[in-house]
Amino acid sequence: xxxxxxxxxxxxxxxxxxxxxxxxxxxxxxxxxxxxxxxxxxxxxxxxxxxxxxxxxxxxxxxxxxxxxxxxxxxxxxxxxxxxxxxxxxxxxxxxxxxxxxxxxxxxxxxxxxxxxxxxxxxxxxxxxxxxxxxxxxxxxxxxxxxxxxxxxxxxxxxxxxxxxxxxxxxxxxxxxxxxxxxxxxxxxxxxxxxxxxxxxxxxxxxxxxxxxxxxxxxxxxxxxxxxxxxxxxxxxxxxxxxxxxxxxxxxxxxxxxxxxxxxxxxxxxxxxxxxxxxxxxxxx
Amino acid sequence: xxxxxxxxxxxxxxxxxxxxxxxxxxxxxxxxxxxxxxxxxxxxxxxxxxxxxxxxxxxxxxxxxxxxxxxxxxxxxxxxxxxxxxxxxxxxxxxxxxxxxxxxxxxxxxxxxxxxxxxxxxxxxxxxxxxxxxxxxxxxxxxxxxxxxxxxxxxxxxxxxxxxxxxx
Numbered sequence: 137x138x139x140x141x142x143x144x145x146x147x148x149x150x151x152x153x154x155x156x157x158x159x160x161x162x163x164x165x166x167x168x169x170x171x172x173x174x175x176x177x178x179x180x181x182x183x184x185x186x187x188x189x190x191x192x193x194x195x196x197x198x199x200x201x202x203x204x205x206x207x208x209x210x211x212x213x214x215x216x217x218x219x220x221x222x223x224x225x226x227x228x229x230x231x232x233x234x235x236x237x238x239x240x241x242x243x244x245x246x247x248x249x250x251x252x253x254x255x256x257x258x259x260x261x262x263x264x265x266x267x268x269x270x271x272x273x274x275x276x277x278x279x280x281x282x283x284x285x286x287x288x289x290x291x292x293x294x295x296x297x298x299x300x301x302x303x304x305x306x307x308x309x310x311x312x313x314x315x316x317x318x319x320x321x322x323x324x325x326x327x328x329x330x331x332x333x334x335x336x337x338x339x340x341x342x343x344x345x346x347x348x349x350x351x352x353x354x355x356x357x358x359x360x361x362x363x364x365x366x367x368x369x370x371x372x373x374x375x376x377x378x379x380x381x382x383x384x385x386x387x388x389x390x391x392x393x394x395x396x397x398x399x400x401x402x403x404x405x406x407x408x409x410x411x412x413x414x415x416x417x418x419x420x421x
Numbered sequence: 422x423x424x425x426x427x428x429x430x431x432x433x434x435x436x437x438x439x440x441x442x443x444x445x446x447x448x449x450x451x452x453x454x455x456x457x458x459x460x461x462x463x464x465x466x467x468x469x470x471x472x473x474x475x476x477x478x479x480x481x482x483x484x485x486x487x488x489x490x491x492x493x494x495x496x497x498x499x500x501x502x503x504x505x506x507x508x509x510x511x512x513x514x515x516x517x518x519x520x521x522x523x524x525x526x527x528x529x530x531x532x533x534x535x536x537x538x539x540x541x542x543x544x545x546x547x548x549x550x551x552x553x554x555x556x557x558x559x560x561x562x563x564x565x566x567x568x569x570x571x572x573x574x575x576x577x578x579x580x581x582x583x584x585x586x587x588x589x
Contacts, residue, residue, distance in 0.1 A: 137462050144423060144440030144486055174482045175464045178443075187440065191487055215476070239553025240531060241467060244476045245483065328552070 139177035143186040150275050153193055153302050158277055160186035166302060167191070168211060168250030171242045196249070196304060199223060205307045210249020214238075217248055226310040229268060229317035229337055233260045236321050238328045252288070253303045255295045255358070257393075258329040260321065262289055263359035267335045267351030270308045276301035292357035313346075315339045320414035321353070322406055324397065330354050331397045332406040334362075334386070336414035338369070345369045345378075345419060355390035355407055364388040365411055374419050383412035425489040429454060430498025438485045445469045447485035448495060456497040456526055460555070467554035470527035471495045477534035479553070496526035499533070509533050509571040518567030520558035528554050532568045540576050542568065 145160065147153040157164055165184035167173050169191075176182045190196060196211035199220045206226050208217070217223055217234045224231055230248075237243055237251070237260050251261045252272065265272075265285040272283045277300050288296050297303060311317075321333035333353035339346045348369040350362040368382035392403035422437040429452055436451055448454040448471070460468030462481060469480045472494040499507040506514065509529050519525045528551060535542060535550035542550055547568045548561065556564060 138443065138446070139441040141439065141441055144484075146486070170484065170487070171464070171482055174443075174484065177441075178462070178481075189484075189487065239467070240534060240550060241470055241477045241479045241553045242464070242482070244473075244478050 137178040137180075139174070140180055140183035142184055144189065145186060146189045146192050148192045148194070150193060150195060150302065150304055153188060153190055154275050154277060154300070156186075156188045157300050157302060160188055164188060166253070168247040168253070169213060169245040170250075171238065171246035172250070172254045172256065190302070201226075202307070204312075205309045208248050208306045208308060210247060210253070210303045210305055212248050214243035214246050214248065214251075215240075218243070227268065227308045229264055229319060229335055230261070230308065232317065233264045233319040233321075233333075233335060236260055236319065236323075236328060236330075236333075249303045249306065252306065253295060253297060255289055255293050257292060257357055257359070258331075258354045260319070260330055260333055260335075260353055263333065263351030263353040264319065264335045265306065265308075265351075266359045266361060267337055267349045268308050268311075269349075270306050272303055273305045273307065274301045275304045280304070282307070286361075289358035311337060311339070313339050314341065316418040316420050318414040318417040320410045320417070322410060329397075332392070332403050332410055334407065334410040334414040336411070336418040338415055338418035340374050340419060343374055345372050345374050348382075348415060348418075350386070350411060350415070352386070352390065352407060352411075355387070355392045355403060357391070357393075360390055362386045362388075362407075362411055365415075369415065374421060376416065376421055379415045379419065379421065380412050383408050383415060386411035423486050423489075425486055427485075427488050427491050427493055429493045430495055440484060440486050442485040443481055444471070444473075444483040444485050444488050444493075445480035447488075448480060448493070454495045454497055457495045458523060458526060460523065460527070465555065466524065466527070467531055467551075468524050468527040470530040470554065472530060472534065475537075477531050494530075496529060499529070507533070508574040509536070509568070512567040512571035512574065513564070516563050516567035516570055518559065518564040519556075524554060524556045524558075528556065528564060532571065535568070536572055536575060541572055544569070 145156040163185040196209045270285045330353045335351040337349045352360045364385035372378040387404040392400045394400045426435040460466035464482045471480045547565045
């Protein structure tokens with residue numbers, strides 16, 4: 137299968153990229169690592185007029201320390217994220233979830249920003265960005281703006297990116313205090329898409345859970361926070377019973393789909409089990 | 422058409438390609454590198470794996486224009502110039518890490534990438550390391566043995582896993 141013909145533009149700066157998108161005609165697609173876009177184009181489910189390839193925009197690649205946050209360039213590949221020492225130190229949940237994305241070869245090409253902008257409900261990184269209160273920096277013809285993760289994911293494969301905008305980098309606040317993290321994922325063997333997954337970050341204090349942040353993958357058209365479970369865990373004893381009890385409300389407010397992999401009610405069951413496991417592990421129990 | 426130049430298995434090629442040309446098609450059809458095969462055509466099976474600037478990628482999921490200026494290594498470029506097999510090729514041969522052989526080029530290219538990162542992988546680490554490569558014949562047993570034998574040879578140790586099944 138071969139994609140339909142398109143015009144190809146390869147900018148080298150963010151400014152050039154924004155300009156190329158503006159000049160790309162009615163149907164322009166931005167390509168990051170291409171690991172979701174090329175398959176979709178091969179199937180002719182997408183046939184854009186113009187492809188703006190961000191592969192040579194060096195300023196969008198890499199991770200830097202900005203004091204209270206890490207800034208991850210949108211074009212940083214999954215393989216780079218997994219081995220980055222700053223991420224290992226300050227955003228371990230990102231690395232842990234990224235290790236479960238697709239396979240070795242795909243992680244060499246696929247990018248952190250591409251996965252967020254694609255916003256596949258079964259993708260692993262949106263729920264992590266949401267759980268960590270990440271902020272997404274986007275550039276457009278009118279300059280740059282910052283969108284919190286809680287407002288970025290709008291619907292199935294739909295984000296707050298406006299026409300003409302490019303996701304440039306992602307600010308991930310460092311977790312201050314005694315945090316433990318865990319990404320708990322349930323998927324079919326040799327098919328790395330999450331049927332359901334749970335991203336948990338837990339801060340312990342004096343034998344109690346002071347704060348829990350829980351992001352859910354594939355429990356609706358967008359990633360979600362397990363707000364009811366987070367509230368139940370706040371101030372709860374760091375004990376298996378308390379965690380198990382809080383995890384029972386993990387499906388509250390979710391709207392999972394039914395598909396070939398799982399029915400909605402099965403996903404509602406899974407999310408409770410995975411939340412219990414993720415929080416238990418993150419709390420060091 | 423877009424002009425692309427890339428070094429493939431040590432030789433520089435400059436060609437005009439349509440931007441929609443997949444790297445695997447460019448390698449096979451324009452450059453004659455038919456050792457790299459198309460398996461599933463859906464980014465799942467990994468049969469088309471090559472190294473792009475030293476990293477394993479699925480060449481059905483890379484555009485030829487994206488490889489402009491890059492160094493590509495295919496299964497045809499890993500043996501020594503005198504024909505001596507690469508240690509991973511040799512191990513797949515000796516351990517019979519194949520039956521029909523269709524997945525083998527991709528398996529070997531992914532395994533080389535894995536061993537660069539993890540020179541002494543456990544059984545589980547090999548299976549995870551080649552999760553992007555599907556074999557529909559072997560059940561992976563001998564593939565895992567082959568990768569571990571190659572690991573031993575590459576790191577200079579004498580440890581050789583026991584073989585079972587048909588031998589060459």
